[in-house]
Amino acid sequence: MVRGNRTWDESDVRIRPNKRGSRPRTKERPAHEDAVIGRIITVDRGRYTAVVDEDTARERVVVAARARELRRSPVVAGDFVALVGDITGEPDTLARLVRIEERRTLLRRSADDTDPVERVVVANADQLVIVVAAANPEPRTGFIDRALVAAYDAGISPLLCVTKADVKDPEELLSNYRHLDLPVIVSRTAGTEGSGVDARSADGLSARLDRDAVAALRGYLDGMVSVMLGHSGVGKSTMVNALTGAERATGGVNAVTGRGRHTSSSALALKLADAPAGSWIIDTPGIRSFGLAHVDPDRIISAFPDLEPGTADCERGCKHDDHAVNCGVDAWVASGQAGESGPARLASLRRLLGTEERAQAKELGFQ
Ligand SMILES: Nc1nc2c(ncn2[C@@H]2O[C@H](COP(=O)(O)OP(=O)(O)OP(=O)(O)O)[C@@H](O)[C@H]2O)c(=O)[nH]1
Numbered sequence: 209m210v211r212g213n214r215t216w217d218e219s220d221v222r223i224r225p226n227k228r229g230s231r232p233r234t235k236e237r238p239a240h241e242d243a244v245i246g247r248i249i250t251v252d253r254g255r256y257t258a259v260v261d262e263d264t265a266r267e268r269v270v271v272a273a274r275a276r277e278l279r280r281s282p283v284v285a286g287d288f289v290a291l292v293g294d295i296t297g298e299p300d301t302l303a304r305l306v307r308i309e310e311r312r313t314l315l316r317r318s319a320d321d322t323d324p325v326e327r328v329v330v331a332n333a334d335q336l337v338i339v340v341a342a343a344n345p346e347p348r349t350g351f352i353d354r355a356l357v358a359a360y361d362a363g364i365s366p367l368l369c370v371t372k373a374d375v376k377d378p379e380e381l382l383s384n385y386r387h388l389d390l391p392v393i394v395s396r397t398a399g400t401e402g403s404g405v406d407a408r409s410a411d412g413l414s415a416r417l418d419r420d421a422v423a424a425l426r427g428y429l430d431g432m433v434s435v436m437l438g439h440s441g442v443g444k445s446t447m448v449n450a451l452t453g454a455e456r457a458t459g460g461v462n463a464v465t466g467r468g469r470h471t472s473s474s475a476l477a478l479k480l481a482d483a484p485a486g487s488w489i490i491d492t493p494g495i496r497s498f499g500l501a502h503v504d505p506d507r508i509i510s511a512f513p514d515l516e517p518g519t520a521d522c523e524r525g526c527k528h529d530d531h532a533v534n535c536g537v538d539a540w541v542a543s544g545q546a547g548e549s550g551p552a553r554l555a556s557l558r559r560l561l562g563t564e565e566r567a568q569a570k571e572l573g574f575q
């Protein structure tokens with residue numbers, strides 16, 4: 209095997225990897241032309257686990273450390289990276305991660321709305337599955353709305369998955385989203401033994417999820433990279449296990465990474481069971497807050513397509529926030545065109561739009 213000893217170079221051409229993550233072909237050879245491209249499945253204490261030669265007989269998992277030049281660049285689950293050095297994937301070997309390939313999408317958040325530090329959640333996701341429980345923990349529309357803003361901003365399609373419908377009827381929660389073009393999946397534990405899929409969660413407890421509910425979410429995932437996002441305890445891992453059949457996987461990535469060893473403290477990408485190549489689901493650790501400091505306030509309104517038509521009647525430069533005078537959105541909601549949930553949705557929009565104000569106040573030392 210040829211070893212890459214050339215250093216990484218800023219002028220490296222960035223090539224969009226193809227779905228299978230195979231080596232890019234181009235006339236302008238980047239540095240490290242012997243590199244292989246891998247898909248990052250998890251990151252843990254400076255160790256980057258990638259799958260290479262995906263969906264071929266040589267598919268394997270390679271653990272790598274970041275080259276010094278990349279020390280400041282975040283590398284996250286879903287990233288495609290160039291790997292050199294020992295890429296055999298044998299036990300106790302360590303490859304070198306020398307380049308991050310161009311990202312199709314990037315899901316970001318900040319700790320809160322005033323925190324300028326951007327945290328990269330996952331790369332190259334096609335879909336964001338926003339997971340909330342009907343109860344225990346209580347669902348928060350604010351979280352859903354924030355996740356929707358982040359998804360639209362990143363160019364990722366959102367889906368809403370409500371778990372634990374066996375505990376509480378989610379109807380009231382869902383009424384807020386009926387006017388959106390947002391796919392909704394309602395999940396619950398199985399009523400009878402035969403109608404369930406056994407799914408263990410990270411806490412070791414087992415839930416039997418309703419087979420139809422799992423199938424309903426499964427129906428959206430073919431050929432896509434989907435990321436599960438939600439507060440701790442809503443049932444993300446349970447659903448992911450039901451979808452990936454962690455126990456059933458043989459030889460592939462799931463068996464190698466060993467779902468059981470994975471702590472829920474970092475994101476983990478898993479191949480979907482019985483699915484076309486390129487179908488992945490990324491489980492993320494439960495998050496407490498989803499700050500939107502990185503999103504331009506002017507773009508927040510586009511995450512509210514049920515309210516946005518009202519802006520046609522706004523005065524130029526209207527910010528549609530609490531201070532807006534003659535904001536068209538008020539009239540739109542008052543006329544009932546945003547449906548019964550209009551007032552609640554407008555309140556949610558205004559809470560998000562108020563965050564800029566909060567950021568300024570913080571800067572000025574008022575908070
Ligand atoms: N009643 C009921 N319990 C569920 C359902 N789905 C998951 N659970 C239970 O909820 C608890 C939390 O599930 P997890 O899958 O660990 O939640 P998580 O979202 O992955 O949590 P973090 O890893 O902390 O982010 C477990 O005890 C599950 O068995 C459901 O539909 N109904």
Ligand SMILES: [Zn+2]
Binds near residue numbers: 519534
């Ligand atoms: Zn307005």
